[in-house]
Amino acid sequence: MSRILLPPSYGTSLSRRRFVQGLAAGGAMLGMGLNPLQGNAASYQHRLGAQVLRGNRFALTYSPTPVNFTGKQRFATAINGSVPAPVLRWREGDTVTLNLTNHLAEDTSIHWHGLILPYKMDGVPGISFPGVKPGETFTYKFPVIQSGTYWYHSHSGFQEQTGAYGAIIIDPKEPEPFSYDRDYVVVLSDWSDEDPDNIYAKLKKMSHYYNFRERTVPQQMAEIQEKGFARYMDERTMWNRMRMSETDISDVTGYTYTFLMNGVTPAEGWLGLFKRGERIRLRFINAAAMTFFDVRIPGLKMTVVAADGQYIQPVSVDEFRIGVAETYDVLVEPKDDRAYAVFAQAIDRSGYARGTLTPDPALTIDVPAMDPAPILTHGDMGMSMAGMDHSGHDMGKIKMQEDQKPAMDHSGHNMSNMSGPEQPMSGMDHSMHNMAGNEQMQQGDMKTKPMMGSGKAGYGSKRAIQHASTEYGPHVDMRSEAPQYRLDDPGVGLRNNGRKVLTYADLFKLGPTYDPREPGREIDLHLTGNMSRYMWSMNGIKFADAEPLQLKYGERVRINFFNDTMMNHPMHLHGMWSDLETGDAKHIPRKHTVIVQPGARISYLVSADALGAWAYHCHLIYHMPGMFRKVVVSKGGAA
Amino acid sequence: MKLRNMIYSMLLLPSLVTAGAADDPVLTMLKIDQLETRNTDGPDPLVLDGQFWIGRDLDKLWFKTEIERVDGATEEAELQALYSRAIAPYWDMQFGWRGDFRPKPERNWLSVGVQGLAPYFFEVDAALFVGESGRSAARLEAEYEFMFTQRLVLSPEIEINLYGKDDPAVGIGSGLSDIEAGLRLRYEIRREFAPYIGINWSRKFGNTADFAKADGEDIEDTQIVAGIRLWF
Numbered sequence: 001m002s003r004i005l006l007p008p009s010y011g012t013s014l015s016r017r018r019f020v021q022g023l024a025a026g027g028a029m030l031g032m033g034l035n036p037l038q039g040n041a042a043s044y045q046h047r048l049g050a051q052v053l054r055g056n057r058f059a060l061t062y063s064p065t066p067v068n069f070t071g072k073q074r075f076a077t078a079i080n081g082s083v084p085a086p087v088l089r090w091r092e093g094d095t096v097t098l099n100l101t102n103h104l105a106e107d108t109s110i111h112w113h114g115l116i117l118p119y120k121m122d123g124v125p126g127i128s129f130p131g132v133k134p135g136e137t138f139t140y141k142f143p144v145i146q147s148g149t150y151w152y153h154s155h156s157g158f159q160e161q162t163g164a165y166g167a168i169i170i171d172p173k174e175p176e177p178f179s180y181d182r183d184y185v186v187v188l189s190d191w192s193d194e195d196p197d198n199i200y201a202k203l204k205k206m207s208h209y210y211n212f213r214e215r216t217v218p219q220q221m222a223e224i225q226e227k228g229f230a231r232y233m234d235e236r237t238m239w240n241r242m243r244m245s246e247t248d249i250s251d252v253t254g255y256t257y258t259f260l261m262n263g264v265t266p267a268e269g270w271l272g273l274f275k276r277g278e279r280i281r282l283r284f285i286n287a288a289a290m291t292f293f294d295v296r297i298p299g300l301k302m303t304v305v306a307a308d309g310q311y312i313q314p315v316s317v318d319e320f321r322i323g324v325a326e327t328y329d330v331l332v333e334p335k336d337d338r339a340y341a342v343f344a345q346a347i348d349r350s351g352y353a354r355g356t357l358t359p360d361p362a363l364t365i366d367v368p369a370m371d372p373a374p375i376l377t378h379g380d381m382g383m384s385m386a387g388m389d390h391s392g393h394d395m396g397k398i399k400m401q402e403d404q405k406p407a408m409d410h411s412g413h414n415m416s417n418m419s420g421p422e423q424p425m426s427g428m429d430h431s432m433h434n435m436a437g438n439e440q441m442q443q444g445d446m447k448t449k450p451m452m453g454s455g456k457a458g459y460g461s462k463r464a465i466q467h468a469s470t471e472y473g474p475h476v477d478m479r480s481e482a483p484q485y486r487l488d489d490p491g492v493g494l495r496n497n498g499r500k501v502l503t504y505a506d507l508f509k510l511g512p513t514y515d516p517r518e519p520g521r522e523i524d525l526h527l528t529g530n531m532s533r534y535m536w537s538m539n540g541i542k543f544a545d546a547e548p549l550q551l552k553y554g555e556r557v558r559i560n561f562f563n564d565t566m567m568n569h570p571m572h573l574h575g576m577w578s579d580l581e582t583g584d585a586k587h588i589p590r591k592h593t594v595i596v597q598p599g600a601r602i603s604y605l606v607s608a609d610a611l612g613a614w615a616y617h618c619h620l621i622y623h624m625p626g627m628f629r630k631v632v633v634s635k636g637g638a639a
Numbered sequence: 640m641k642l643r644n645m646i647y648s649m650l651l652l653p654s655l656v657t658a659g660a661a662d663d664p665v666l667t668m669l670k671i672d673q674l675e676t677r678n679t680d681g682p683d684p685l686v687l688d689g690q691f692w693i694g695r696d697l698d699k700l701w702f703k704t705e706i707e708r709v710d711g712a713t714e715e716a717e718l719q720a721l722y723s724r725a726i727a728p729y730w731d732m733q734f735g736w737r738g739d740f741r742p743k744p745e746r747n748w749l750s751v752g753v754q755g756l757a758p759y760f761f762e763v764d765a766a767l768f769v770g771e772s773g774r775s776a777a778r779l780e781a782e783y784e785f786m787f788t789q790r791l792v793l794s795p796e797i798e799i800n801l802y803g804k805d806d807p808a809v810g811i812g813s814g815l816s817d818i819e820a821g822l823r824l825r826y827e828i829r830r831e832f833a834p835y836i837g838i839n840w841s842r843k844f845g846n847t848a849d850f851a852k853a854d855g856e857d858i859e860d861t862q863i864v865a866g867i868r869l870w871f
Contacts, residue, residue, distance in 0.1 A: 200664075201664070201666050202830075204666055204696070205666065205668050205870070206830060209830050212789040213789070214786055214789060215786070216786045216787060216788055216789070217785050217786060217787050217793075218787065240758055240759045240760065241758045241759075243729055243756050243758060243760060474697060474725035474726060474727050474728055474730070475696070475697065475725075475728075476728065477728040477729070530696075530728050532728075532729065532756070533696050533697075533725070533728075534696075535662075535663075535696050536662070542662055542663075543662065544661070544662060544663070625661065625662030625663075626662035626663075
């Protein structure tokens with residue numbers, strides 16, 4: 001048995017720790033049957049991650065597969081008997097054929113997340129195809145016309161929660177703009193022993209069911225003592241009136257989740273081997289059902305070279321937040337013969353996934369302590385002024401709190417790697433930036449480029465915020481009144497933490513913008529919901545009641561998201577790229593999944609170059625049933 | 640009867656909506672707010688205060704009951720069957736029927752009320768009742784929660800009953816009839832299951848108090864209580 005590291009305690013009982021930590025040697029192991037006593041290689045074999053399948057023909061089979069991550073046996077909706085599913089390694093330019101056989105007792109599907117393909121191959125039941133019935137085989141066949149890091153997962157029911165996900169690596173035709181000696185996939189996920197239908201039902205009955213970081217009386221007393229009663233009550237006004245909790249970060253937490261890295265529990269952690277001096281490419285994929293992760297490798301700078309499979313201008317960071325369904329490729333160069341912790345703490349700090357990069361499996365490294373649990377601010381609620389169900393309250397006196405300001409220190413920014421001639425300038429609508437070094441930016445520089453919100457391609461919309469009449473009613477508990485572009489905001493829990501944290505303001509396409517046209521029109525989408533009733537919708541209309549969004553084939557359209565909730569929503573458009581407006585018209589990065597921060601706005605451009613019907617939704621699995629749209633791209637269109 | 644049809648149609652719904660991962664499945668919830676024994680001079684009563692609902696996000700069929708048994712006999716029993724409709728983000732409007740089975744004779748009421756979460760996190764249930772022979776009643780319940788830890792919760796609550804006219808047969812007088820206030824400290828072993836101890840104070844007022852005195856009953860009582868709270 002390999003040595004099990006017990007990380008620092010965070011005030012929980014042993015049984016609880018085991019639950020969050022998971023079981024050593026748990027999971028669905030392809031190397032099953034290996035005797036742990038057979039020797040070193042065998043003892044860590046199961047920690048090395050999923051098997052890799054190469055070629056252009058694949059047989060993939062869903063079957064109920066026994067797994068044990070917590071000490072209790074459960075059945076996963078696993079693909080080819082492993083969680084995560086095998087890594088599929090394709091070559092750009094190939095046509096791949098994948099025969100999917102369903103041995104589950106329910107319908108299933110596979111969606112190829114981030115891939116550009118004919119819509120009937122996209123794998124969304126009810127939109128692309130009818131789904132795959134029990135006992136049936138469906139053949140996917142499509143040309144691979146892109147390269148990079150992607151993933152695949154079930155798009156049926158809540159099967160993603162129960163293990164139906166895996167990585168896709170597509171090797172490019174052209175040489176890559178960077179080199180590396182080792183190449184690892186790092187799939188992050190969240191496992192629960194509970195039936196996902198039960199999780200969903202519990203959230204509907206008691207939305208704070210999984211939040212065990214609620215404010216307590218002792219905390220309140222301490223605050224009153226510190227601030228005085230009047231100021232305390234004043235600061236609590238918004239929360240008290242909105243009937244919301246600023247500790248509500250994740251709907252589902254480490255109370256039920258065991259966080260996995262490449263299917264390995266935190267008790268052991270994934271194992272990545274290297275030789276000193278090697279450059280390692282880590283392909284991070286967030287395949288979790290509900291969990292955002294904050295990832296860092298203490299002691300190593302990470303150079304981010306791709307986002308959602310697409311090359312970006314390299315940027316050196318200490319840490320990045322990865323939303324559900326996003327991918328980031330980073331390069332690291334360990335200089336020492338020692339072990340490094342790959343640490344992915346859940347956004348609410350209720351647990352973490354972890355791994356070890358090491359030249360020798362016998363070497364271990366302490367797991368870093370988790371950061372304090374984040375607290376939402378008024379800015380996260382989309383206000384300088386309140387946006388509540390009962391309008392007319394005077395919230396004007398609410399001050400922006402100090403930690404609400406985005407991290408300004410970009411001194412860690414590796415500008416020398418920027419191939420573009422211009423400096424990135426984003427988020428200028430609300431703050432001056434402190435760019436490379438400590439030089440204050442000159443007024444003259446600011447005039448050379450449009451600011452965020454100028455309406456120009458690459459710079460976001462200048463539209464005013466308007467709430468539709470459908471946003472009013474018992475199904476919507478909040479409407480942001482002053483949502484801001486917060487591209488340079490690393491997000492709640494990461495602000496001013498002393499580390500250089502990646503933000504969307506750091507993302508610039510390597511090479512020129514794919515489609516430099518100005519948008520022909522704009523579509524506003526408000527992300528809406530009622531947290532306590534656990535209802536989710538867009539523009540106040542849930543999927544079941546919504547008309548499809550109509551796009552005209554060939555048009556360039558801008559999507560404006562306004563987040564009228566207190567949750568992060570990772571929005572995923574199928575079939576077409578989301579060209580995220582980060583403040584440089586010449587280098588607009590392409591993403592497939594875009595985080596819309598709580599109470600914020602964000603914009604991206606879409607080239608409607610894919611005929612057919614597509615899904616468009618929040619990728620948090622328990623938000624998805626309601627916060628979902630069908631998108632139809634046709635030559636008639638609606639443009 | 641319209642109400643009965645409504646109940647039947649609600650109960651049939653689950654079989655119709657099982658397809659796919661619908662965003663709004665029909666769910667059920669049984670919630671026992673109080674199942675407790677109270678320490679009194681005489682035999683200790685057993686008290687049940689519970690609810691059951693079946694329905695969707697915005698529409699539910701909601702049952703509420705309060706039962707008090709002493710020495711194997713049911714002294715007080717009330718059941719409400721309500722249609723509950725969300726009218727605001729934190730508020731449901733509820734209307735239907737209330738039946739008081741004990742004490743005898745039975746009383747039936749039509750009920751309309753609101754239930755929800757008021758600003759500053761007060762849970763509120765307020766209802767008006769109209770009965771036979773021009774009887775009327777009003778009830779206000781409110782509850783708050785102080786969390787001492789993530790599992791140890793102190794919960795004060797209050798219930799106030801008012802009646803429109805005297806009903807001597809069941810010992811009720813017009814005006815403010817009774818107030819009950821409780822303070823319960825529970826420990827949530829799981830979210831769904833919490834034993835508690837507490838104190839419960841009640842007092843009758845006005846004509847109701849006079850009726851009680853005439854029957855030789857106390858008009859004010861303070862009791863130590865112990866019980867469990869559970870839901871699923």
